[in-house]
Amino acid sequence: xxxxxxxxxxxxxxxxxxxxxxxxxxxxxxxxxxxxxxxxxxxxxxxxxxxxxxxxxxxxxxxxxxxxxxxxxxxxxxxxxxxxxxxxxxxxxxxxxxxxxxxxxxxxxxxxxxxxxxxxxxxxxxxxxxxxxxxxxxxxxxxxxxxxxxxxxxxxxxxxxxxxxxxxxxxxxxxxxxxxxxxxxxxxxxxxxxxxxxxxxxxxxxxxxxxxxxxxxxxxxxxxxxxxxxxxxxxxxxxxxxxxxxxxxxxxxxxxxxxxxxxxxxxxxxxxxxxxxxxxxxxxxxxxxxxxxxxxxxxxxxxxxxxxxxxxxxxxxxxxxxxxxxxxxxxxxxxxxxxxxxxxxxxxxxxxxxxxxxxxxxxxxxxxxxxxxxxxxxxxxxxxxxxxxxxxxxxxxxxxxxxxxxxxxxxxxxxxxxxxxxxxxxxxxx
Amino acid sequence: xxxxxxxxxxxxxxxxxxxxxxxxxxxxxxxxxxxxxxxxxxxxxxxxxxxxxxxxxxxxxxxxxxxxxxxxxxxxxxxxxxxxxxxxxxxxxxxxxxxxxxxxxxxxxxxxxxxxxxxxxxxxxxxxxxxxxxxxxxxxxxxxxxxxxxxxxxxxxxxxxxxxxxxxxxxxxxxxxxxxxxxxxxxxxxxxxxxxxxxxxxxxxxxxxxxxxxxxxxxxxxxxxxxxxxxxxxxxxxxxxxxxxxxxxxxxxxxxxxxxxxxxxxxxxxxxxxxxxxxxxxxxxxxxxxxxxxxxxxxxxxxxxxxxxxxxxxxxxxxxxxxxxxxxxxxxxxxxxxxxxxxxxxxxxxxxxxxxxxxxxxxxxxxxxxxxxxxxxxxxxxxxxxxxxxxxxxxxxxxxxxxxxxxxxxxxxxxxxxxxxxxxxxxxxx
Numbered sequence: 001x002x003x004x005x006x007x008x009x010x011x012x013x014x015x016x017x018x019x020x021x022x023x024x025x026x027x028x029x030x031x032x033x034x035x036x037x038x039x040x041x042x043x044x045x046x047x048x049x050x051x052x053x054x055x056x057x058x059x060x061x062x063x064x065x066x067x068x069x070x071x072x073x074x075x076x077x078x079x080x081x082x083x084x085x086x087x088x089x090x091x092x093x094x095x096x097x098x099x100x101x102x103x104x105x106x107x108x109x110x111x112x113x114x115x116x117x118x119x120x121x122x123x124x125x126x127x128x129x130x131x132x133x134x135x136x137x138x139x140x141x142x143x144x145x146x147x148x149x150x151x152x153x154x155x156x157x158x159x160x161x162x163x164x165x166x167x168x169x170x171x172x173x174x175x176x177x178x179x180x181x182x183x184x185x186x187x188x189x190x191x192x193x194x195x196x197x198x199x200x201x202x203x204x205x206x207x208x209x210x211x212x213x214x215x216x217x218x219x220x221x222x223x224x225x226x227x228x229x230x231x232x233x234x235x236x237x238x239x240x241x242x243x244x245x246x247x248x249x250x251x252x253x254x255x256x257x258x259x260x261x262x263x264x265x266x267x268x269x270x271x272x273x274x275x276x277x278x279x280x281x282x283x284x285x286x287x288x289x290x291x292x293x294x295x296x297x298x299x300x301x302x303x304x305x306x307x308x309x310x311x312x313x314x315x316x317x318x319x320x321x322x323x324x325x326x327x328x329x330x331x332x333x334x335x336x337x338x339x340x341x342x343x344x345x346x347x348x349x350x351x352x353x354x355x356x357x358x359x360x361x362x363x364x365x366x367x368x369x370x371x372x373x374x375x376x377x378x379x380x381x382x383x384x385x386x387x388x389x390x391x392x393x394x395x396x397x398x399x400x401x402x403x404x405x406x407x408x409x410x411x412x413x414x415x416x417x418x419x420x421x422x423x424x425x426x427x428x429x430x
Numbered sequence: 431x432x433x434x435x436x437x438x439x440x441x442x443x444x445x446x447x448x449x450x451x452x453x454x455x456x457x458x459x460x461x462x463x464x465x466x467x468x469x470x471x472x473x474x475x476x477x478x479x480x481x482x483x484x485x486x487x488x489x490x491x492x493x494x495x496x497x498x499x500x501x502x503x504x505x506x507x508x509x510x511x512x513x514x515x516x517x518x519x520x521x522x523x524x525x526x527x528x529x530x531x532x533x534x535x536x537x538x539x540x541x542x543x544x545x546x547x548x549x550x551x552x553x554x555x556x557x558x559x560x561x562x563x564x565x566x567x568x569x570x571x572x573x574x575x576x577x578x579x580x581x582x583x584x585x586x587x588x589x590x591x592x593x594x595x596x597x598x599x600x601x602x603x604x605x606x607x608x609x610x611x612x613x614x615x616x617x618x619x620x621x622x623x624x625x626x627x628x629x630x631x632x633x634x635x636x637x638x639x640x641x642x643x644x645x646x647x648x649x650x651x652x653x654x655x656x657x658x659x660x661x662x663x664x665x666x667x668x669x670x671x672x673x674x675x676x677x678x679x680x681x682x683x684x685x686x687x688x689x690x691x692x693x694x695x696x697x698x699x700x701x702x703x704x705x706x707x708x709x710x711x712x713x714x715x716x717x718x719x720x721x722x723x724x725x726x727x728x729x730x731x732x733x734x735x736x737x738x739x740x741x742x743x744x745x746x747x748x749x750x751x752x753x754x755x756x757x758x759x760x761x762x763x764x765x766x767x768x769x770x771x772x773x774x775x776x777x778x779x780x781x782x783x784x785x786x787x788x789x790x791x792x793x794x795x796x797x798x799x800x801x802x803x804x805x806x807x808x809x810x811x812x813x814x815x816x817x818x819x820x821x822x823x824x825x826x827x828x829x830x831x832x833x834x835x836x837x838x839x840x841x842x843x844x845x846x847x848x849x850x851x852x853x854x855x856x857x858x859x860x
Binding site for chain 2: 018022023025026029030032033034035131137138139142143145146147148149150151152217278290291292293294295296297298299300301304306307309310311313314316317318321322323324325326329330331334
C-alpha cells in the first residue's frame with residue numbers, strides 16, 4: 001500500500017464536518033478503493049471549541065487557514081470556506097505554490113478565479129479538483145470531463161439551483177405565490193435568509209460558467225453569463241404555462257452558436273419531452289449532449305451535507321489513487337478566449353402574456369402587431385384576470401429571433417388597452 | 431506532450447467502427463484532453479476488404495485477434511468482439527500477460543470471467559476497463575467506482591436493457607401485445623432476431639453482476655443472479671398495474687440484506703415516485719443510493735454506435751491520461767466471497783392477479799385465504815375478462831415475505847372457480 005495521504009481541511013461548517021464524518025465511517029472501504037489510507041492532519045475553522053460531533057484531536061489546529069498550506073504534514077488542501085477572495089483564495093494560492101493539490105467545493109472561487117488558478121496549478125505541477133462546486137453530489141464534473149471525454153459537447157442544460165427548482169415546483173404544485181413559497185423554503189432550510197444569491201440566478205451562473213469552460217475550452221468567464229433569476233416569475237405565468245403544456249424551470253444553458261458561445265441562466269418553459277422536465281423539487285439535474293454519446297441526464301441532490309461531502313471525497317479519492325485531470329479538461333495554456341454570443345442573439349419559441357382591458361378589438365390589435373412584425377403564433381388563449389374588466393391573453397410563438405420578439409412586444413405595450421409591460425419567456429425544446 | 435498511445439482494436443462491427451470514427455473526428459480535442467495523441471496501430475476483424483467508411487490503412491491488419499496482443503507496436507488492446515470465451519477471452523488473457531492494458535465493451539466476458547481476469551491484470555500490473563459494458567453511453571461504472579467512491583452503496587437499481595424497456599413502454603402506451611411489439615422492435619433494430627438474450631433478462635443480468643461486484647466487493651458472480659425476463663408480462667398485467675398507479679419495468683437490483691447480497695433481475699411494478707419511473711423507451715437508467723450522497727440517477731442511451739463508442743473512448747482517454755482504478759474498485763485480492771440471499775428471501779409488496787369464473791363467493795374465498803395466510807391487502811379491484819363469464823381480480827398487498835405470498839397463491843390456485851395460476855409480481859418502492 002502507498003503512504004497515507006495527509007489532508008488539511010479549511011472550514012468545518014456543514015460540508016467540512018460531513019467530509020470528516022465520511023472519512024471516519026467509511027475509512028476501510030475508502031482505503032481499499034484508493035489503495036491508501038487518508039488521514040486528516042490539519043484543520044482550520046472559526047471556533048476551536050465548538051462541539052461538531054467529530055474527532056479531530058489528532059489534527060493540527062490552525063487559526064489561520066493559509067497556514068495549512070505551509071504545513072509539511074499536509075499533502076492535499078481541502079478548502080471549504082467559500083467566497084472568491086480573502087481566506088479561500090489566499091489558501092488556494094499558497095497551496096498551489098507550495099506544490100500541494102487543492103480540492104474545493106467553492107463555485108465562486110472557480111467561476112471567478114479559476115483560469116488564473118488553473119494556470120498557477122499547472123506551473124506548479126499540481127491539481128485543482130472541484131466536483132462539489134457544481135450540482136453537489138451529482139458527479140457531473142467527472143461525467144463531463146472524463147465520461148464524455150471523447151465527445152464534442154453540443155450543449156449542456158442544467159437545473160443547477162435546488163432552491164429555485166424547489167420554489168418553482170412548489171408554486172406550481174400548491175398554487176401559491178413566490179413570496180409564500182420562499183418563506184417556506186427558508187423555514188425548511190432550502191433557502192438562505194438572504195435568498196438573492198439563489199433566486200437571482202448567481203449561484204446557478206457560477207456553476208454554468210464552470211461547465212462552459214470545460215465544454216468549450218475557454219477561460220472560465222462568469223462575467224459573460226447572461227443571468228436572469230426567478231423573482232419575475234408569477235404564479236399566473238406558471239399556471240398559463242401549465243395550460244399550454246409547459247413547466248417553468250430556471251436553467252443554465254451553454255452551447256456553441258454561429259455568433260459565439262451562448263452562456264445564460266434564465267427561467268424558461270420546457271415541455272414534458274425536455275430531458276430535465278421530470279426533475280422537480282430540490283434536486284439538481286444536468287443534461288449533456290455529446291456528438292457521439294447523444295443525450296445523457298444526471299440527477300440528484302445538489303446540496304446538503306452528505307451529498308456535498310460525497311463529491312469532495314470523490315476528488316480526494318481520485319487524487320489519492322493518482323487520478324488527475326486538467327482543471328478545465330485541457331491544459332490551461334490551451335484554453336483560448338472565445339467570443340460569447342450576445343444574450344439577444346437568440347432564436348427560439350416564446351411564451352407571451354399580456355394583461356389587457358377586455359374591450360372589443362384588443363386581441364385583433366395584438367395579433368395584427370405580431371403578424372406585421374413577423375411573429376408567428378402557435379397558440380393563443382385568454383384567461384379572466386382577477387378584476388372582471390381585465391383578461392390575460394397568453395400563448396406561444398413559433399421560432400423567431402429575440403430582437404424581433406422584443407420589438408413586437410414594445411409595440412404591443414403601447415396599445416391603449418394593454419395595462420402592463422407584457423411578459424415574455426423563452427420556450428426551450430429538445 | 432507524452433508519447434502517442436498506440437491502440438489495437440479487435441472487432442470492427444458497429445462499435446469498433448464507431449470508435450475509429452470518434453478518434454478521427456475528435457482527434458484534436460481528445461489529444462488535448464488526455465495530453466497525448468491516440469493512434470490505431472493494429473486492427474482485426476472478420477473481413478479485411480469490407481468497406482466500413484473508415485481509414486485504417488495505417489494499422490497492421492491481423493487475421494487472428496490474439497496477434498494484436500503480441501504486437502510490440504500496441505500499448506492498449508480494445509476488444510469489441512463479444513462473447514465470454516474463444517477469441518475475446520484469449521485476446522484478453524494474451525494482452526494482460528503481455529503487460530498491455532485492456533478495454534472492452536463485453537459484458538459477458540466481465541460478468542463471467544471478470545474475477546479471474548482482474549487477478550491476472552493485477553499480477554501483470556495492468557488495467558482492465560469496461561465502461562461500455564454496462565448501460566452503453568451512461569458513465570455509470572465511473573460514477574459508481576469514482577464518483578461515489580467515498581460511499582457505502584446501499585442499493586443499486588437499474589433499467590439495464592433498452593430492448594425490454596422499449597417493449598414494456600410500447601405495450602403500455604399503445605396497448606398492444608408483447609409479440610406485436612417485439613416484432614416492431616426487431617424491425618426498428620431495437621431487438622435482435624433472436625431476442626432471448628434480451629427478453630429473458632440475461633443481458634441485464636450480466637450488467638447487474640458487474641455492478642454488484644463493484645458495489646459489494648465480491649467476486650463478480652453471474653451465476654448467482656436470480657433472473658426473470660419479461661416474456662411472462664401480459665398487456666393485461668400492464669393495464670391492471672396502470673389502474674393501480676404503477677408501471678411495469680424490468681429492473682436489475684442489488685443490495686445488502688440480512689441474509690446476504692440480493693442480486694436479481696425481474697419485472698416489477700414501480701410507482702411514479704420511484705427514481706426510475708420516468709425512464710421510458712429504449713433508454714437505460716441507473717439509480718444508485720449511497721450512505722452519504724443519497725439518491726443519484728443517471729439516464730441515457732444504453733446501446734448504439736455513438737453511445738457505446740463514447741464509453742469506450744472514455745476508457746481509452748482515462749488510460750491515456752494515466753487515470754486507473756482497480757477492475758472491481760478494490761484490489762482483486764481483496765474481493766471476498768459473500769453469501770448471496772436466496773431469491774425467495776424477499777419481503778415486499780406484491781401485485782396479484784387472479785383470473786376467475788364470475789360466481790358468487792369467489793372474491794370472498796380469495797380474501798379469506800389471503801387473510802388466513804397473513805397477507806394484508808392494500809387494494810383489490812375487478813375487471814371483466816374477454817369472456818363474459820370470467821373476471822380478473824387484481825390488487826396490491828402490503829409488505830409480506832415472499833414465501834408466505836407464494837403459499838397463499840398456491841392455495842388460491844386450488845379454488846374451484848380460479849382458472850389459471852395467479853400472477854404475482856413484486857412491487858418496488860423507493
